[in-house]
Amino acid sequence: MEQVLLSEEPLSLPIEVCTECGALVTFHGVVRSKSKNGVVVAIEYSAYRELAYKQMYRIWSEVQExxxxxxxxxxxxxxxxxxETAMLVAxxxxxxxEAFSAVMETIDRVKKEVPIWKKEILEDGRSVWI
Amino acid sequence: MIRVHFFGCFADEFGSSRELDVSNLKVADLIRLLNIKDVYMVAVNGELADTERCLTDGDEVAFMPKVGGG
Known part of the structure; x- marks a missing residue:
């Protein structure tokens, strides 16, 4: 199973907990309706895919180590x-x-280092880059 | 010839890509030439690059605004 994924398909949690592990920490980043711009009905995520995957892989590798x-x-x-879930970290x-710290650092780094952008689609028909 | 790609809100302003017949430029020169504001990341040929990077014929440059995944 691929441990780093950039996908158009809905995300699910494939991770298995080994018998030596006492912790499984998961984070789902979910699209919410509340925004300073208005009521959100959807978010359009776009990416520079090749570079986004490379950056995600780098973060995954460094945080694991x-x-x-x-x-x-x-x-x-x-x-x-x-x-819907936009990002899943486990x-x-x-x-x-260490599991909590790893998940927190991964989230923070993805938000700063991975070329992914989002555009809010609002209830009133407008769309806004955020 | 250099191919330039734009992402996020930059694509709305400049289109998703264009070819430029330029030479002997650094990334910073290209930013000035195109008048791109608030560049957050630059990549050349698929790898992150800084604005002092010299560009050569056939390079592909990507300009990216502030990222916002998650």
């Missing part, structure tokens, strides 16, 4: 309705601290 966890990192592209580890 730093925290000694097993990591899963997936992000969607395309139009996602409110309630970490398994022996203890919870």
């Amino acid at each position: 730093k925290y000694g966890v097993r990591l899963y990192l997936a992000h969607r592209v395309g139009k996602l309705n409110v309630g 970490a398994t580890s022996e203890h919870r601290e």
